[in-house]
Amino acid sequence: MVILLLVVIGILLAIIVFQYLASRTRSGNIQQLQGKLKQVMEDQTGESLLLFTNDRELQSLLVEINQLLDYARKRAAAYEKTEMATKKMISNVSHDLRTPLTVILGYIETIHLDPLMSSQEREELLAKVYKKTLELLELIHKFFDLSKLESGDEQMPIERVHINEVCRQNILAFYEILTNKGFDVRVAIPDEAIFVLGNEAALNRMLNNLLSNAIQHGGDGKVIGLTLRTEKEFALIEILDHGKGISEQHQDRVFERLYTLEDSRNPTSPSSGLGLAITKRLARAIGGTVTLFSKPHEQTVFSIRLKRIQY
Missing domain, CATH: 3.30.565.10 (Histidine kinase-like ATPase, C-terminal domain)
Structure with a gap:
C-alpha cells in the first residue's frame, strides 16, 4: 500500500514538474512574442512573427496575430493611398476653382477701374464673366455629382x-x-x-x-x-x-x-x-x-x- 502511495505521489510530482516546465516554456514564448510584436509595431516593418513551438494553441495564436498584422499593413497602405489621393484632389480642386475665379475677378476689376470704358466693351466683358461663371458652376456640379456617386447617395433605378x-x-x-x-x-x-x-x-x-x-x-x-x-x-x-x-x-x-x-x-x-x-x-x-x-x-x-x- 505504501509503495502504491509513493508511486502515485511520484506521478503527481512528475505531472506538477511537467506542468511547471510547460508553463515556464509557454510564458517564455509569450514574452518572446510580445517583444517581437512590440518591435514590429515600433519599427513598422513588414515582418511576420516566427516562433518554433509545439504548443498548438500558441501556433494558432501566432497565425491569428500574423493575419492581423497583414490586415493592419493593408489598411495602412490603403489609408496612405487615400490620403495622397485626397491631397492631390484638394490641390486640383483648389486649382480648378481658383483659375476661373481669378479670371472672373480680373474682368470685374477691369470693369470697375475703367470708368471710361465704352458700353460695348463693358457688355463684352460682362458676357465673358457670365460664361466663366457658368463654367465654374458646372465644375462645382461635377464635384457634387461625383461625391454623391461615391457615397452611394445617387439613386439609379434600373x-x-x-x-x-x-x-x-x-x-x-x-x-x-x-x-x-x-x-x-x-x-x-x-x-x-x-x-x-x-x-x-x-x-x-x-x-x-x-x-x-x-x-x-x-x-x-x-x-x-x-x-x-x-x-x-x-x-x-x-x-x-x-x-x-x-x-x-x-x-x-x-x-x-x-x-x-x-x-x-x-x-x-x-x-x-x-x-x-x-x-x-x-x-x-x-x-x-x-x-x-x-x-x-x-x-x-x-x-x-x-x-x-x-x-
Missing part, C-alpha cells in the same frame, strides 16, 4: 432602355457642331431594336461625357464615331476618335477622379479630369462597365458594355 434611341439622340446633339467644324462623323446604329438593363438618364450623361471628351481631346484627328453592336448577351457602345490618343502608361488611370487629361492627352486642355471618373461610376451604378483602348495617333475607343435583354 429599367429597360431602348439603347438605339439613346445613341441616336446623343450623336444628333453633337452632329451639327461636328459637321460645321469639318469632322468626319461615323455612325453605325442598327435598325433592329436593342434593349438593355440600365438607366436612361445615366446613359445620356455617360455618352455626353464620352463624346465631349472625344471632341475635346481627340478632335485633332477630325474623326468622331459612335457604334452600337451586340455581343452574345451584351450590348456595346463604342465612341472613337483618331486623335493623339492616350499612352499605355496612362490608360489605367484616366478613370481616376481628378486624374486630369493634361497628364495624358492634351497639355493645354482645361479639363478637370472629372468626366471620365463620373462615367465609370455611373456605369458601375447601372451594372455596366466602361473600358478604353488607345493606339496613339491612330484610334482611341471608349466602350460601354451593358446587359442586353429581350424586348
Whole structure:
C-alpha cells in the first residue's frame, strides 16, 4: 500500500514538474512574442512573427496575430493611398476653382477701374464673366455629382432602355457642331431594336461625357464615331476618335477622379479630369462597365458594355 502511495505521489510530482516546465516554456514564448510584436509595431516593418513551438494553441495564436498584422499593413497602405489621393484632389480642386475665379475677378476689376470704358466693351466683358461663371458652376456640379456617386447617395433605378434611341439622340446633339467644324462623323446604329438593363438618364450623361471628351481631346484627328453592336448577351457602345490618343502608361488611370487629361492627352486642355471618373461610376451604378483602348495617333475607343435583354 505504501509503495502504491509513493508511486502515485511520484506521478503527481512528475505531472506538477511537467506542468511547471510547460508553463515556464509557454510564458517564455509569450514574452518572446510580445517583444517581437512590440518591435514590429515600433519599427513598422513588414515582418511576420516566427516562433518554433509545439504548443498548438500558441501556433494558432501566432497565425491569428500574423493575419492581423497583414490586415493592419493593408489598411495602412490603403489609408496612405487615400490620403495622397485626397491631397492631390484638394490641390486640383483648389486649382480648378481658383483659375476661373481669378479670371472672373480680373474682368470685374477691369470693369470697375475703367470708368471710361465704352458700353460695348463693358457688355463684352460682362458676357465673358457670365460664361466663366457658368463654367465654374458646372465644375462645382461635377464635384457634387461625383461625391454623391461615391457615397452611394445617387439613386439609379434600373429599367429597360431602348439603347438605339439613346445613341441616336446623343450623336444628333453633337452632329451639327461636328459637321460645321469639318469632322468626319461615323455612325453605325442598327435598325433592329436593342434593349438593355440600365438607366436612361445615366446613359445620356455617360455618352455626353464620352463624346465631349472625344471632341475635346481627340478632335485633332477630325474623326468622331459612335457604334452600337451586340455581343452574345451584351450590348456595346463604342465612341472613337483618331486623335493623339492616350499612352499605355496612362490608360489605367484616366478613370481616376481628378486624374486630369493634361497628364495624358492634351497639355493645354482645361479639363478637370472629372468626366471620365463620373462615367465609370455611373456605369458601375447601372451594372455596366466602361473600358478604353488607345493606339496613339491612330484610334482611341471608349466602350460601354451593358446587359442586353429581350424586348
